[in-house]
Structures are given as structure tokens and as C-alpha cells.
Amino acid sequence: MTVPNLVTAPFRALSAALGQDPLQVQGPGGNTSIKDGSVMYIKASGTELADAERKDIFVAVDRDAACLEALEKAGDGSCKDTVLDKSHGLRPSIETTFHAALDHRVVAHTHSVATLVHAISPEGRDVARQKLQGLPFVMVPYAKPGLPLTRQILAQMQHDTRVAILENHGLICMGDTVDQVRDLIASVEDRLAMPAKPVPPVAPANPAPAGFNWSEHSWLATDSAVTDLVLDGTYYPDHVVFLGPALPVQDHAGKPPVVLIKGQGVLIRTDATSSQASMLQCIADIFARLPGDWSVQAIGAKAEAELLDWDAEKYRQALAARA
Template identity: 40%
Template sequence: MREMSALKALSARVGADPLLVQAAGGNTSLKQDGVMWIKASGTWLQHALARDIFVPVALDPLLAALGRDDPACETCADFVRGDLNSLGLRPSIETTVHASLAQRIVVHVHCIATISLAVRADAEAILAPMLAGFRWAFVPYHRPGLPLAREIRKRLKPDTDVLILCNHGLVVAAETVAEAEELLDRVVKALTRPARPMRAGPEPRLASLAQGSAYVPSPDPGVHSLALDPVSLAQARKGTLYPDHIVFLGAGIAVAEPGEAPGTAARRIGLTGRPEPKLIVVPGEGVFLPQDATPAIHAMARCLADVAVRLAADDPIRILTREDELALVNWDAEKYRQSLPTA
């Protein structure tokens, strides 16, 4: 199937670009002959050429269920074509989002440029002139999956092919993979803004600060911008900015107080009833992550640093509420995604 081969190639390309996709984030799909092939939950787009990462979903039954708001649409497990799913993969948590768009090809990415705008409280107004000429819609924040699909369906027009998801990311849709790729590239270019240079790290003394704790300095020098760039720190410490952050890094970040050990800072946040953060910032020094941090945790730490250097000091930021955070960490679909191998 030529289009599937092209979709796999596009998936691998965007999945390997950390400014578009981080870890198992993002998803792509193709609709053909009554089946929607969509990335499996917990798989990585960058592996699309090397592994079987797509799940076949019966499209018409799923659309009918969406029309009656059937709870089965929450996991979409009932709509998987078992005869075509020899590996027993589970469909993406965004399956209903992809099904809601009529176009054959749908690409959803956690584009850094998009997120840095979509987390703003005035995002829709800021985006309007940047996306003039595109057939786009802004979608207020809802939990990924069925709640988000419901909101998207309210806002779709027959020709809508670009969605900006508040505090989440970007979706483009087209009839061919080539058209989807071209549209994705144009939207990303339209939304790209200058970023402050990342402050380098780590400093040699970071290892001594982590001594005796279950935390180590991030091995990625760019991540330390969260501690060394005052604007990045000020914006990042406001709270959780997007869903994959809470899923893989816990609630927001922990900012250590003078003389406070990284683990103590994380537990202090957990005592407030929020999911304990895995990313600890010692201002002016560096960023610490758990010793057993997964590749996904490292990728999401870099994601936050990349978003933060694109935020200005006076950008008004909308953060996820505590209810938003708990809805994600207590969601069975996300628990399943976290349980899968991370690379």
C-alpha cells in the first residue's frame, strides 16, 4: 500500500524530530477501505519504519458510536479489527480525534512552536494573524481522547484541516500523505518564533548537590536552561503546561529552596495532593531527574526546556488545573501507556 508506506516514512521523520514529537507522543493515521490505521498506544512514531506500530480500527462502527456518545469510544478497543491486528496492539488514546476528521490522513504532533503559543491564555487571538489563510480552528483544552474529540466535533467546519489544541499541540489533515506533510511544514513555519539561547550545563558541582539522593543531574545540557535562564524558570514554575508533562514528569516542576535536597523538594509538592514531580530545579545550578529516569522522562524534560525558551517574561500562561492533572494520572489509558517499554 503506497500511502501506508508514505505514512510510515512521514511518521518516522516527525517522530525523530524533538521539536515535533517527544518520546511516545503524537500519532498519525490513514483511512482506507473502511479501516482507520492509527498509531498504537505507547509506541514511538520514530520506529514506524522498523516496527509494526499501527492498529486497524473499523471506522464506520466507531463513527456511529461517536455519534451516540458511546462510552466504548473511550478506549476504542471494541472497534479494533482483530483479524488484522496480529500483534494485539491497542489503539492510540487519540483514536476518536483522528476519526472525527473526515480527511484520509491525520497527523497529530506535540510541536514545540505550537505548544509555546497554545499555552498562552490569549492563544486564539495571538494565533489568528499567524494562521491567516489557513483553514484552522482553535480547540479549548479538554482531556485527550473522547472529551477532546467531543470538543473538536463541535468546532469542525467541512473544510477545516488544521487544529490548534489548547495546552496540547497541533493536528493537520489531508487527503494524501504528501499534502499532509506539506501542510504540516507550512503551519510549523508560520508558528515558529525566535528562541532564547539555551544556557549550558551541567556544572561540575551538580553531582555533589545530588549526592545521597535518588536524583542525578540531567545529562542534556539544554535542560539546565530551566535553572539557568530566569525567564524559563519563572514560566515553567507556574504549573503543568500540557498533558504529556503530567503523565511522564508529574505535576509541574519542583523548585528547591536554598539548601533543600532534590528529593525533599519533590516530596514537598506531593504533600499538597498533586502528583509528585520528577523534574527538580535548583535555581542558578541545574536540573535533576530520577536516577532511573526512562527515555520518555528525559525527552519530556528537554521538551519543557524547549518550550520555556520560547516563552517571554510577559506571556500570559494558562496551566492545567489540579482536576486536569488528576484526570490524566488516574486515567486507565495513560496508565497503560506508561506501562509499555519506552524505546
């Protein structure tokens, strides 16, 4: 069969704009999809939305087959067997099942910093409920990306839902057209916008150890209230995937890309990937906006281990290296 090309210029433009804004998407995070009948295009796993206008980052899947995976009636939830044109070797995003199951033509999922500031905090979630009043939104409890998250989203959806706030994860906006989704994202961002507090420039006295540079986000190590929070746990999945659980306070054989030296600064490995660097920026962007009187809720050790597919022993070692 000839697969119709649904990837329009406006859809690419929205995807690229989200991907190029570090307050919306960091590195390979986030994904967009567009569907018509039984065909859905979705961002391929490992690609970046930022490249949507310069590379082929979208992969066409059989939407009906992907829906069956979403409902756990077929496949393993990876949707790898639902790809329509296998010649390019791309695999669909790990989040394909919820895109397929949502009945809207255009779906955009971001790791919006403004959303995350609210969604990692019990008080923030209450404030978000107030700020979003009048929009058809639902709050979705944390679940591991993939089928567990899809199951949670589908359990919360109402017939008119267009916005989903994913606790400790991000945002989904859905609509019939690219314009509708762009406007909806703008509306949510507008309502949830938080001012970033000015952060002091921190210049650690000691030179960085070999293989590291001091990060521009070193204030995370000198603002003691924030330091305690970033050492205490991990607040959303991509942080765990790219930087490991929380932040380690010393280098170790696992070669963590980022190390926090309490009271001094934050070290970033000289060969850290751009994804790892943008994940560190995301932490700084979130904690520069978190009000001092909001508490935060980490995803917890069990969720961290699930994300890393680590067995108990490897996980125990990583936790030990934190101390």
C-alpha cells in the same frame, strides 16, 4: 475478512519523520492515521511514531465502529473493541476517536513545540490566529485526551477545516494525501516558528545527589522568570503523564524523575526513561522560545488530577511535595 493494508511507505516515512523530530513529537506522543472506507490504521497505544519504518506500530480498526464511539453512541471511547486483527495484542491510541471522526484520509497529530509555545499562551493564541490567516484552521479549547477532546474538536470543525490548534496540547493537520498533510504541517510550522533564545550553560557547584545527574537543561532553574512558570503549573497533558504535575523542588517517595533545585539546576534521575528525558527537553524547548511578554495558562489542578486518575488525597500529597 482480509484487512487491506493502507500503511504505505510514504505514510510510514511521514510518521517516522515526525516521530524522530523532538520539535514535533516527544517520546510516545503524537499519532498518525490513514483510512479508506470502513478501515483505518492508527498508531497503537504506547508505541512511538519514530519507529514507524522499523516496527509495526499501526493497528487496523473498524472506522465505522470507531466513529460510533466518537459520537458516544457505542463503546467507552477507547476503541479497544474496534480492532480488526486482535492477534497482535496492540490497542489503538487513546486519540483514535477524533482520527476516526475526521473525514480526511490522512490525519497527523503532533505535540509541535512551535504550536505549543503559542497554544499555552493567551497572547500566543492571538498571534497564532494572525499568523495562520488564510489557512483553514480552528482553535480548540483544552480538554482531556480521549472522548472529551474529541467532543471539543468536533464542536469546532467547519466544513473546510484542515488544521486544528489544540490549546495546551498540540496540532492536528488533515488532508486527502500524505503529501498534502506533510505540506500543511510544513506551512503551519513555518508560520509559527519561533527562534530559541541562547541559554547559558549552567554548571551547578554541588555534585548531584545519589541517583541523579544534573540536566543539560539546568538553566530552567537559574532563569528566575522561567523557573517561576515551570514551578507554577503544567501546560500540556504529556508533561503530567510522564513527569507528574509541574516540577517538584525536592525528591520524595513518589520518586519524581525530574527535580528542580531553585537557583542551582535541574536534576534528572539516572534511571529516567527516554520519554521522561524527552519531556524535560520539551519544556526547555518551549520556554527557550516563549517571548518574555507573553503570559502562560496552565491546565490547572483539576485537569492534572484527571490525567493521572488520582483521587483527591493522592493528588493533595503530590501538591504538598511540590512545596
